[in-house]
Amino acid sequence: MELSDIRREYTRGGLRRKDLQTDPIDQFDVWMQQAIAAKLIDPTAMTVATVDSTGQPFQRIVLLKDVSKDGFVFYTNLGSRKAKHIEENSKVSIHFPWNPIERQVHITGTAEKLTAMENMKYFASRPKESQIAAIASKQSSRISARGILEGKFLELKKKFEKGEVPIPSFWGGYRVRHDSVEFWQGGENRLHDRFLYIKEGENWEIERLAP
Numbered sequence: 001m002e003l004s005d006i007r008r009e010y011t012r013g014g015l016r017r018k019d020l021q022t023d024p025i026d027q028f029d030v031w032m033q034q035a036i037a038a039k040l041i042d043p044t045a046m047t048v049a050t051v052d053s054t055g056q057p058f059q060r061i062v063l064l065k066d067v068s069k070d071g072f073v074f075y076t077n078l079g080s081r082k083a084k085h086i087e088e089n090s091k092v093s094i095h096f097p098w099n100p101i102e103r104q105v106h107i108t109g110t111a112e113k114l115t116a117m118e119n120m121k122y123f124a125s126r127p128k129e130s131q132i133a134a135i136a137s138k139q140s141s142r143i144s145a146r147g148i149l150e151g152k153f154l155e156l157k158k159k160f161e162k163g164e165v166p167i168p169s170f171w172g173g174y175r176v177r178h179d180s181v182e183f184w185q186g187g188e189n190r191l192h193d194r195f196l197y198i199k200e201g202e203n204w205e206i207e208r209l210a211p
Contacts, residue, residue: 010186012102015193017208024181024197024204025069028105031183032067035098048074048176049093050085058085064096065122065173072107073114075122075173077139086111092176102186107178114173123167131165132156187211 021027035043044064051057060082066073072094076083086092094107123131136153143149156165178199185193192211197204 009188010102010190010192011188012186014187015183015185015195017195017206020183020195020206022204023069024178024183025067027183027197028067028181031098031103031105035096035101035103038101040098040100043098045096046072046074047095047097048082049095050082051089051091052085053088058082071109071175071177073173073175075119075171077134077137078113078170078172079141080139086174094176104182104184106182106184107176108180109176109178111174111176114175116172119172120167122173123171128160128165129157131167132160134171135165135168182209 021030032043042063045061046064047059048062049057049059058081062074062076064072065075090110090112092109092111094105094109096103096105098104123134126134132153136156137149180199181197183195183197187193190211194209194211196207196209198207199205
């Protein structure tokens with residue numbers, strides 16, 4: 001089968017201005033709860049796009065861990081490639097691909113580091129194995145074999161078998177303070193519905209975009 005022959009119609013419904021919340025986070029909360037109710041696999045999975053010093057974009061999937069009027073939160077190794085990009089250029093893009101319900105959400109904004117207290121609170125809530133993995137893996141660095149990583153994990157697991165795992169200094173979170181949020185709903189005949197929230201002072205303006 002030719003890739004160009006793969007297509008389908010989007011028939012799950014439309015999106016109208018009258019149905020939108022006045023604040024994009026309130027609208028996001030509605031859609032997130034509906035994505036969860038639809039039993040999507042990993043509804044909190046989001047693509048985070050950054051740009052390196054040469055202008056080369058990079059994307060990767062991380063998990064949304066909190067959302068509020070202040071922005072979207074995720075955690076990572078602070079020595080990772082994405083963290084290095086954010087240090088050079090804090091402008092990022094986030095994308096939620098809720099394909100089974102024919103929806104997408106796209107966010108642009110600025111990433112800033114969370115406070116030490118916020119990092120500690122979330123780290124303490126993680127399963128112990130996840131805490132240990134955060135220490136064992138020097139994210140984005142080159143390793144010669146998976147066995148090295150597994151060996152380090154087992155070594156640390158034994159070390160902290162009876163004690164608490166300390167939060168590593170190279171691990172933490174980011175909050176992406178959003179300045180635009182777009183909601184995309186698939187429509188028949190490729191006439192998709194798109195609404196863009198843009199921050200104007202203290203208020204949000206809503207614009208309909210052509211598909």
